[in-house]
Amino acid sequence: MEVEEMAEEARVEAEQAAIAERLGANPAATSALGGDGGADGWIGGALPGPDTRLPRPTTGRLAATGRTALADVRVTRRKRLPPYALRDDEIPGALADELGRMHRGVTSRRVGGAKAPVRVTTANNYLEVAKGLLGWYCRCKLGGWDGATPPQDPTLLKTHPANAPEDLSLRDVFPSSDAEGAALAIEYLQWLDEKRGVLPSTEAFQLRCLIALAKWLHGSQTNEHGAAMEQPVVMELVRVQRGNVTLATKGEHAADEAAKWLDWPDYLRLVERLKWECAPLTHVGDQRPDKDVAMAVQRYLLFAILACVPDRQRTLRELELGRTLVCEEFDDAVDGENGEVKLTRRRVWTVKHSPDDYKTGGAYGARPSLVLDERLYPALEAWLFGPPDPEEDARGFTDRGYSGWGWRACLAPNHDYVFSRPNGEPWNVSELSRTFSRAAMRLTGKKTNPHLVRDMVITHVRGEGIATDAELEALSLYMGHSIAMQKGTYDRRTQEQKVAPAIGLMSAINARAAEKKAR
Secondary structure, eight states: OHHHHHHHHHHHHHHHHHHHHHHOOOGGGGSTTOTTSOTTSOOOSSOOOTTOBOSSOSSHHHHHTTOOOGGGOOOBSSOOOOOOSOOGGGSOHHHHHHHHHHHHHHHSOOTTOOSOOOOHHHHHHHHHHHHHHHHHIIIIIITOOOSSSOOSOTTSOSSOOOOOOTTOOGGGTSOOSSGGGGHHHHHHHHHHHHTSOOOHHHHHHHHHHHHHHHHHHHOEEEOTTSOEEEOHHHHHHHHHHHHHHHHHHHOOOSBOGGGTOOOHHHHHHHHHHHHHTTOSBOTTSOBOOHHHHHHHHHHHHHHHHHHHSOOOHHHHHTOBBTTTEEEEEEEEEEEOGGGOEEEEEEEEEEEOOOGGGSTTHHHHOSOOOEEOOGGGHHHHHHHHTOSOOHHHHHTOSTTOOOOTTSGGGGGOOSSSBSOOOTTSSOOOHHHHHHHHHHHHHHHHSOOOOTTHHHHHHHHHHHHHTOSOHHHHHHHHHHHTSOHHHIIIIIOOOOHHHHHHHHHHHHHHHHHHHHHHHHO
């Protein structure tokens, strides 16, 4: 066992050294900030000046030399299987109308509705699961496909034809409100487990969405006392859900963590390297297009904000100046010369979330203000407003809107969110995740994604033992989850790493006991 542990430690050390070499040393580390830069590897501060060159290309053939394409990097041990969900072009018109009614129904308040409407993102999940269930029904249940064998016909789009009937409906897969009405949904879950090899957590997600679909389709019934109660079809699925809850919380991760994991110090060095890539000149001294620099500044901010506020990527996508991104200004008393006290105007940039702005808002309500690190302010304000302007800055930042001089304006956004895709559209989940992973992969060789940042910081804090129980509880509240989820879901240390402090503790206890007995 000791040999295996030593080999693993050697592997990790070699990997960290390789990442450090890829990130390189920042020549700006001895800039006006002084010293050798930030103690944690992230210096922050002002963006590179007008005469700063890129260390090497960030796009094109030279940038790709020795790199692996993002799509070729596998972070899961499971093999790729043909898709089975119905595509949009396979959905008959009547079914499209039904799914549209479902989406509107679960996101809208209605007369007699017992529960509050769900968020659009949740309803989108219901929609995707419905497409999966109906795709299985058409391709496998009606078409005879096993769900795993690729099609032999090269003209097919990577999967077997659905041949969906024109009158296809959710009632085909939830045919009745009695318990038997859940039979096909349960068979679908069994197929996901046996043929597709999904994890318990994925099965639990599918089951939650299936329950919601059955509720919408069959509504509720009234008992003998006039009280509303769920239909038997729903209760049958709930019964299955109760049996799966333990598996869902204890299931192993499908992903190969080593292919995408960065230790927290490496992540902070990556943040600094991305700031370095905001240089306005190419590596040969030519002026870069404004749009390229704007995308570089945006990439840096996306990574840097998560270094301050390790939140879900939804926070980045839906950040909006004046609503969820707020500047608070105040006068601060500081000691001046000759013992005088003078007032200095200060500002704090914060992220503010109402219960509707984050995933667990229904359970935790409005969140405390999430304060951004001051090292981020120069880049953030350059993105929003442009170069520093003493006259404008003197008027304050609280009520300022987006400026045509900021780097953001170079992308010509057609929306009010802080961050934007290169085509001016708002970010969606997949595009933001790919952009994030592509940058991390190019610079570190790791396919890191935005959500993993939460796991990395919690694993670092708990693994290094640098926080008290009160601080860990505060961190869980800050990040919008329970202390139990912090321990069970986000802490990725192995069992051996988690119990290591106990070994030292027992040795200390035994040593003290021996000393006491000797006296």
